[in-house]
Amino acid sequence: MPAPGASGARQFWRRLRTQRAALVAAVVVALLVLVALAAPLLTAIEGQDPTTYHPSLVDSARGGVPIGSFGGVSAEHWLGVEPQTGRDLFARLVYGARVSLGVALAATVVQIAIGVVVGVAAALGSRWVDQVLSRFTDVIVAMPLMIMALALLAIVPSSFPRPVLVALVIGLIAWGNIAKIVRAQTLTLKGLDYVAAARLSGWGTWRIARRELLPGIAAPVITYAALLVPSNITVEAALSFLGVGVKPPTPSWGQMLTAADVWYQAAPQYLLLPAGALFVTVLALTVLGDGVRTALDPRAASRLRIGTGRKREAKA
Amino acid sequence: MSGFLLRRVLGAVVTLFAISVIVYVVFYVTPGNVAQITCGPRCSPAQVQQVAEQLHLNDPLYARYWDFLQGLVAGQDYSTGTSVQHCSAPCLGLSYQSDQQVTALILAKLPVSLSLVFGAMVLWLILGVGTGVLSAWRRGRLTERLLTGVTLAGVATPVFVIGLVLMIVVCGQLQLLPFPQYVAFSDDPEQWAWNLLLPWLSLALIEAAAFARLTRAAMLETLAEDHIRTFRAYGVGERSVIGRHALRGALAPVIALNANNFGGAVGGAVLTETLFGLPGIGQELVHAVNVVDLPVVVGMVLVIGFFVVVANAVADVLYAVADRRVVLA
Numbered sequence: 001m002p003a004p005g006a007s008g009a010r011q012f013w014r015r016l017r018t019q020r021a022a023l024v025a026a027v028v029v030a031l032l033v034l035v036a037l038a039a040p041l042l043t044a045i046e047g048q049d050p051t052t053y054h055p056s057l058v059d060s061a062r063g064g065v066p067i068g069s070f071g072g073v074s075a076e077h078w079l080g081v082e083p084q085t086g087r088d089l090f091a092r093l094v095y096g097a098r099v100s101l102g103v104a105l106a107a108t109v110v111q112i113a114i115g116v117v118v119g120v121a122a123a124l125g126s127r128w129v130d131q132v133l134s135r136f137t138d139v140i141v142a143m144p145l146m147i148m149a150l151a152l153l154a155i156v157p158s159s160f161p162r163p164v165l166v167a168l169v170i171g172l173i174a175w176g177n178i179a180k181i182v183r184a185q186t187l188t189l190k191g192l193d194y195v196a197a198a199r200l201s202g203w204g205t206w207r208i209a210r211r212e213l214l215p216g217i218a219a220p221v222i223t224y225a226a227l228l229v230p231s232n233i234t235v236e237a238a239l240s241f242l243g244v245g246v247k248p249p250t251p252s253w254g255q256m257l258t259a260a261d262v263w264y265q266a267a268p269q270y271l272l273l274p275a276g277a278l279f280v281t282v283l284a285l286t287v288l289g290d291g292v293r294t295a296l297d298p299r300a301a302s303r304l305r306i307g308t309g310r311k312r313e314a315k316a
Numbered sequence: 317m318s319g320f321l322l323r324r325v326l327g328a329v330v331t332l333f334a335i336s337v338i339v340y341v342v343f344y345v346t347p348g349n350v351a352q353i354t355c356g357p358r359c360s361p362a363q364v365q366q367v368a369e370q371l372h373l374n375d376p377l378y379a380r381y382w383d384f385l386q387g388l389v390a391g392q393d394y395s396t397g398t399s400v401q402h403c404s405a406p407c408l409g410l411s412y413q414s415d416q417q418v419t420a421l422i423l424a425k426l427p428v429s430l431s432l433v434f435g436a437m438v439l440w441l442i443l444g445v446g447t448g449v450l451s452a453w454r455r456g457r458l459t460e461r462l463l464t465g466v467t468l469a470g471v472a473t474p475v476f477v478i479g480l481v482l483m484i485v486v487c488g489q490l491q492l493l494p495f496p497q498y499v500a501f502s503d504d505p506e507q508w509a510w511n512l513l514l515p516w517l518s519l520a521l522i523e524a525a526a527f528a529r530l531t532r533a534a535m536l537e538t539l540a541e542d543h544i545r546t547f548r549a550y551g552v553g554e555r556s557v558i559g560r561h562a563l564r565g566a567l568a569p570v571i572a573l574n575a576n577n578f579g580g581a582v583g584g585a586v587l588t589e590t591l592f593g594l595p596g597i598g599q600e601l602v603h604a605v606n607v608v609d610l611p612v613v614v615g616m617v618l619v620i621g622f623f624v625v626v627a628n629a630v631a632d633v634l635y636a637v638a639d640r641r642v643v644l645a
Binding site for chain 1: 330331334335338339342343468469471472473474475476477480481483484488579580582583584586587590601602605606608610613616617620621624625628
């Protein structure tokens, strides 16, 4: 286990920096986050917004095909307009980045929070507490995320803000693997001398958990969470694609793809832009996640060239 | 071994029971006016009340769950206003929308989904493990780099994006295949396979990528072990070292991943079915979810949960068979 604290963080950065692919991926991710944060600014520069209909820009006689070449690309509409509604595609794409990244990150935070609490409680609690929590975790792991989320999202009244709801639902269903990892790691740490020393000097369970155990479980949790983010992005996109995730008028990449197959000839970018955005985002986050794992792996020095394929959950 | 099996089966039953409780409670407690939605937007309050009465929506939850369990184990009679319908043993209730038995509804759709998932599974195991073996064997060469890039791209592409692109390119632009339409295996095995080819590929490619990465890593790890060095020192051919001994080391993690990803693959199957218009459980689930047909939703989630739990139990047994170091306990 790399020692927690400042020196651990420095070592982590050094090891991450030596991996070129991870570095490139980190830059791409940083750019995507920047685009998401600056979405209002970018669309203001373009002079458009993601929700205004432009019926004059689509040919209603031909079923709503965008007027003009390349799906209505112009100085006003940089990437063209959406078929039928004429909404600006560039604005929808950059606002979609907010939804994708925001929902995925929020869901990951919920997953980590629940997983860490349940895992630590199971490892430190009495035998009985451990039994109950571990069995409950087993049941949670056995529930297919996509199916549960699909079903749950549909029955919650739509008055609830959708992006928040999607993040909550993903987070509340898919925390089982983190809890398992945290429990195993905590059990290992609990047996180590420095924790025994803390106990002998009269520290309470809470203080030991916070000061001695949490830094120790950080590495495996970060490793797993780094790969959860791209998987959550895929899940959100899939749910929105099916029409139960983020609902219009809020733009989301998955939702943009719902109708894209009908328009691929008249307005190919309507399909290619959200699909490409999803691909690049998930790819960059996955490569970054791999890099993070390698950097945190105590055996990384000898295996820096080997990427082990850790299981990813709930691919959609 | 038999003691292990018994415990594993018991554990699976308990897990399924717990899932049923959670699913039932979560879905029937979640706010949302089911009676209003079932009755339709134009129903008067009195009619809504009548529907709620008929669907037992006003009964306490534990009583309804008890009824549900009874139906599951022993079957149940339902009065649908004018006649009495008997719903036999594994009864999952009646659809709110059509008064059809949920069990029958699911059984009718199951062959489509099973064809899709298991066909795709064969494909992703062959493609994934094959790619993994190839890139471990060709380590450091161009082949490996190419394969690593391709699998990484595969991991990063959502299943509905692959499906969309495949459908547009293969069916739309090149017109190599017609747009998929489900043909039952018993009707015409050849058409069955041709029509499922694209859905299989869409579902399998992304899973195969994960398996390729895992197989490659596990094989490289095994290849670095002492016993492999011993085999090589004794002059065992490279083909045998890779194909028999190193592959054996990758077998257990592959089985574990297959069980672990099974639930995810079923989720992917829902997307694939919706995308290609295959009349399977997934499509039915999406439909049921949109009209808040709770018995159908709960039934489907339970049936899918059943398959996931069984897949995990089977994997546990196979795991021990594949890796003799694992002690069944």
